[in-house]
Amino acid sequence: MDGLNPEQLKAVNTIDGPVLIIAGAGSGKTRVITHRILNLIRNGVAPHNILAITFTNKAAREMRDRVASLIANDKDLNLPVSMSNSRGERPFVSTFHSLGVQIIRAHAREFGLTRHFTIYDRADSKRAIKEAMEQSSIDPKKFDPGFILNKISLAKGDGIGRLEYFGAAKDFIEEMAAGVWEKYELILAKEKALDFDDLLLKTAQFLEKREGMRKYYGGLWQYLHIDEYQDTNRVQYKIAKYLTDGQVLAGAARPNICAVGDADQNIYGWRGATIENILNFEKDYPDATVITLEKNYRSTKIILSAANDIIKKNILRKDKTLYTDNIEGEKISLLVSYTENDEARAIADTAKRLIASGISPGEIAVLYRANFQSRALEEAFIKKNIPYQLIGTRFFERKEVKDVLSYVRAALNHDGSLRSDISILKSDLSEPAGEPSESWGDIARIINVPPRGIGKATVIKLASGVTDLPPAMKEKVAGFWKLLGDIKKEIMEKKPSEAVKFIIEETGMSRVFQKGDIDDEERLRNIQELVSVATQYDDLPAAGAFAHAGTVQTAQDGASGIEKFLENAALATDQDELEKNEDAVKLMTVHASKGLEFDAVFVAGLEQDLFPFKRADEKEVSRADEEEERRLFYVALTRAKKKVFLSYAIVRNIYGAQRVSAPSEFIDDIAKESLEEHVPEKPTGAKAIFIDF
Numbered sequence: 001m002d003g004l005n006p007e008q009l010k011a012v013n014t015i016d017g018p019v020l021i022i023a024g025a026g027s028g029k030t031r032v033i034t035h036r037i038l039n040l041i042r043n044g045v046a047p048h049n050i051l052a053i054t055f056t057n058k059a060a061r062e063m064r065d066r067v068a069s070l071i072a073n074d075k076d077l078n079l080p081v082s083m084s085n086s087r088g089e090r091p092f093v094s095t096f097h098s099l100g101v102q103i104i105r106a107h108a109r110e111f112g113l114t115r116h117f118t119i120y121d122r123a124d125s126k127r128a129i130k131e132a133m134e135q136s137s138i139d140p141k142k143f144d145p146g147f148i149l150n151k152i153s154l155a156k157g158d159g160i161g162r163l164e165y166f167g168a169a170k171d172f173i174e175e176m177a178a179g180v181w182e183k184y185e186l187i188l189a190k191e192k193a194l195d196f197d198d199l200l201l202k203t204a205q206f207l208e209k210r211e212g213m214r215k216y217y218g219g220l221w222q223y224l225h226i227d228e229y230q231d232t233n234r235v236q237y238k239i240a241k242y243l244t245d246g247q248v249l250a251g252a253a254r255p256n257i258c259a260v261g262d263a264d265q266n267i268y269g270w271r272g273a274t275i276e277n278i279l280n281f282e283k284d285y286p287d288a289t290v291i292t293l294e295k296n297y298r299s300t301k302i303i304l305s306a307a308n309d310i311i312k313k314n315i316l317r318k319d320k321t322l323y324t325d326n327i328e329g330e331k332i333s334l335l336v337s338y339t340e341n342d343e344a345r346a347i348a349d350t351a352k353r354l355i356a357s358g359i360s361p362g363e364i365a366v367l368y369r370a371n372f373q374s375r376a377l378e379e380a381f382i383k384k385n386i387p388y389q390l391i392g393t394r395f396f397e398r399k400e401v402k403d404v405l406s407y408v409r410a411a412l413n414h415d416g417s418l419r420s421d422i423s424i425l426k427s428d429l430s431e432p433a434g435e436p437s438e439s440w441g442d443i444a445r446i447i448n449v450p451p452r453g454i455g456k457a458t459v460i461k462l463a464s465g466v467t468d469l470p471p472a473m474k475e476k477v478a479g480f481w482k483l484l485g486d487i488k489k490e491i492m493e494k495k496p497s498e499a500v501k502f503i504i505e506e507t508g509m510s511r512v513f514q515k516g517d518i519d520d521e522e523r524l525r526n527i528q529e530l531v532s533v534a535t536q537y538d539d540l541p542a543a544g545a546f547a548h549a550g551t552v553q554t555a556q557d558g559a560s561g562i563e564k565f566l567e568n569a570a571l572a573t574d575q576d577e578l579e580k581n582e583d584a585v586k587l588m589t590v591h592a593s594k595g596l597e598f599d600a601v602f603v604a605g606l607e608q609d610l611f612p613f614k615r616a617d618e619k620e621v622s623r624a625d626e627e628e629e630r631r632l633f634y635v636a637l638t639r640a641k642k643k644v645f646l647s648y649a650i651v652r653n654i655y656g657a658q659r660v661s662a663p664s665e666f667i668d669d670i671a672k673e674s675l676e677e678h679v680p681e682k683p684t685g686a687k688a689i690f691i692d693f
Contacts (some may be wrong), residue, residue, distance in 0.1 A: 001035060011291045012036045015223075016044060016245075020278075021260040024322045025307070025638035026298030026597070029260050030059075034066045036258065037091050038074060040223055044637040047071070051092035051100060051221035051243075055228045057568055059595060066095040090526035091220065096236050097571050097673035100199035101219070102559065103206065111202060115563065116412035116543075118193035118442070119570035125149055125195045132183035138176060151177040152184070156197035157272030158202055159235040166194075192413050196571075200235045207242035211249065218246020229261035229281070230596075241284070242484060255285060263317045267591060267632045269624065275316055295320045298597055298641050300329025306644070306670045307637045313669065314627045322638075334667065334677040335647040340373070340605075343649040344380035346678075347602050350645060351585055352384055354600055361387050363599035365586040367636050369611040373604060374587055381585065391588035398568045400509070400523040401530055403449050405569055407503045408562065410442040412543070447480055450512045454480065483507065492544035496534040496561040504531070524617070532616055533569075537561035590636045601640035603633070606648040607661035633666045646675075 004012060008028060011021050012035045023029035037050055052067075054060050068090070071077060094102070101119070108115050120128065129145040129152075151174070155165045162185060166178035169569050188194060194202065224243055226232070232240070245253035259281055266275040282288050296304055304322045311317070335350070336342035366377055374390060381388040395401060435601055448454045454476050461469065462477065469477065483506060490502045504527050513524035540561035559567070586598070605611055612629035614621055616668045621629075637644060648663050667675075 001039075005295055006034065007291055007293050008032050008035075010380045011145040011293070012039050014291065015040055015045075016256060016290050017254050017289040017360070018256070018281075019258045020229075020281045020285075020290045021258065021502055022290065022292040022318050022320060023086050023260050023262055023297060024292075024294050024320055025265065025635070026296040026322075026324075027263065027293035028297055029293065030063060030066065030226070030294075032293070033227060033258075034063060034070055036227070038070045041071065041077065041091075041310055042074075045088045045223060047091045047212065049220065049222040051223070052091060052093045052225040053096055053101075053227065053240075055095060055231055056595070057095060057098075057571060059227065060093050060095050061100070061121060064090075064319060064553075067091055067093060067392060094478075095571065096232075096239065097199045098567060099239075100203040101571075101664045102205050104194070104199065105559065107206065107213075107564065110206070112189065113192055113194070114413060116192075116409070116566075118191060118409050118413060119199070119567065120188070120193050120395070121570055122149075122196075122439045128184055128187045128191075129180060132180045132187060135183045136176075136179050138180065142312070143176070148177050148180050152181050153197050154272050156201045156416050157233040157235055159201065159238050160206065161201065168576075197235075198240065204242065207239065207246075211495050214242050214246035216246070218243055218248070218252070219250030220252070222247060222252065224255075226257070226259050227261070228262050228378075229259040229269050230266040230275060230278040231261070231273045232277045233274060234277075237274075237277050254287065257285070264311050264314070264320075264631055264635050265594070265635055267594065267628060267635055269628050279316065279318070280634075288686040292318070292320050294320050294322055296324040296326075296638075298326075299324060299638060300326050300642060302329040302639060302674055303329060303640055303644055304673050306332055307634055309670050309674075310630060310666060311634045316624070316627055328645050331676045332644045332646060332674055335645055336677065337647065337649045338651055340376045340649045340652045341380070342646050343604060344376040345384075347377065347382035347604060347645070347647060349384055350386040351381075351600075352386055353600070354643075355386070359599055360583060361545065361585045362583045364602075365588065365593060365598040365600070365639065366602040366604060367588060367590045367593050367597070367639070368604045369590060369613055369632075370605070371589060377587055377604065381587075386545045387582070387584035389582045389584040389586055391586055391592050392618050395526070395529070396572045397524075398526055402529050403446055403509070404503055404527055404530055405566065406446045407440040407487060407507060408491065408499070408566060409483075410446060411491060412562075413442075421484050446492050446507075450508045452480065491542075493542055495538040495542065496540075496565045497531050497538050499562060500531050500534045504528075534561075534565050537565045539566055590632050594635060595638055597641055599641050600643040600645070601635045601636065602645045603651070604647045604648060606646050606664040606667060607652065608664055610652070610661065611664055612666070630666070633664075 001009060001012060006029070011019070011032045015036065021029065021032065023032070033052060037052065040050055041047055052063060054063060061145065104111050104117070105115055108117065111117075118124075126145050126149055128151045130140045133140050133143065133145060133148065152165075161167075162178065162181045165174070165181065169175045169178050207217070221243060224240065224247070226240055240257065244257050247255055259278065261278050263275055263278050266273060266278070269275070282290065299307075301324060304324055308321055333350075335346050337346050347366055348489075351361075351366070354364060355361055368374065368377070371392065374392075378388070378390065396405070431592075438664070445460050447459055454473070458469065458473055458477070459550070486506065487499070487503055491499045494502070509527060512522065513520040513527070516523075538561060540559065542559040543562045545560060590603070603611075611633065612621070612626065645666060648667075649661070651658050651660055653659075
């Protein structure tokens, strides 16, 4: 611990009772959490009694690896079994959603589920919401299923169940959403599935109703760490509170919770995160120790000066000022362009010069406020022949990858996979024959993938319980059921990577893609990559090890390899795309960049009403939204280690119309001595625009 500064050392050594660590950007918070876990173990706490929760799979993997490395390399520790061989002696490092999966799986029968329940991604949920709307005689063309899903999702994030939501409905839209929610729940139940929000809401409801379970898990996880505490929503807050209540029920003198976060980096209010959780921590835990980490190890003095200038205007925050021992650094460059295409070219040209100067492409990021901005940027990078990686197209959402995952889920849990697909399949019959639509459930999705002559009409008959099929069709269907049985046998007995290989070969997907075009070659590489992903779970037990488990398994050791594989595939985020570690410029939204760092960062589209963002139908922006936009820009600035480029276009084409925009107010908030402006001599390919002031 010699390399820790005094504040970090205090955070590591304060191990009993509630602790709030205000961790500024780049202040080494992950190092503090991991060393604190090591220190707990040094002080006699069993590793499996320690729980650490963070927000992305990527962050959880990194933290898990760092903790394991610290423990393995600490010669003063005398654990009974080495970390590499004993899952039971590892601290449990997880996301909130993964924690929910583990608890629900351990008590699956009480939730009316099997161990192999399906986790809906957003596409699955939208499909089911659309069906629920049709069952409720609501036209999905008049009311967007995504809008209804968001209403339900926000309610679940607030810890509100369907009946409570229905009772509190204030208008027609909320009453309609409550009715759709009821049908949606029935679809989930039939498919033995939960959606993302259920993983948290069901867990919270379970702990709330079951004092014995609160005591059990509070006794199991005697020391709780929560990273990015400022991004917790109300249901995540409830789960944390139930766990700390359980610690006291299990005999602890006071709650042992270490919350780590930064109110200045709260940027997810739009999806239910509430900044009040971190601001009110000392009210929830009056005897809490508060430690502030202000020393930044990432950025130059110029960058931190700009970040401090930006964030000090906010009121809802814990006061702090970032400082660093790093060099002064280069001034922040301001790139002014006439159009969005000019802006994209300027960014691409500048990125090319940075690469020529010796900066790795992977150390450059272009951040933007809205996804539509990526179009012009991609075109510019392609024309300049600059390698880039667009973060946002998730590996696990590719069709061929979802097909393989559907085979796994269908083999494990096919009893409920067809029942709720009937109405959608009937409506799909009018569509041209071809690939299955995204609205299909697992079996309906893959029963004819690759093509085996089983059409939609046959699937509807099967779903309706019809068995009177022509002999040739009966043989095809029987072959499919046998294939699922063979896959299930493989899953129950073999390693996940071997089971995935079996699926790719036995279904014929590999042969079909090998004979196809260039796109099929890419699809083949993707499913082969899925085998590589599955190898990460080969050291866990095969699914058959839990087939007849009659006792409750702890969250530490209660998952098979294939279960963890499916869970992490379902819970993957945009940042998981970075696991490929491509040496290419990263293009992503500012939201997706949270927790990352780069040598050089471009922030594009710094125009008023774009960044800070203002919706077209808004007359005024609330103070809370203003502050969140400012925090978002603060996050963008603090991703950079050495150099920041700010960019805006005078004219931008939005929704098919050219709009003249004023520069973002954020630019004016940065001290002039920290900026250097670059203005092009003339526009390229833009029409002349005359403005009469």
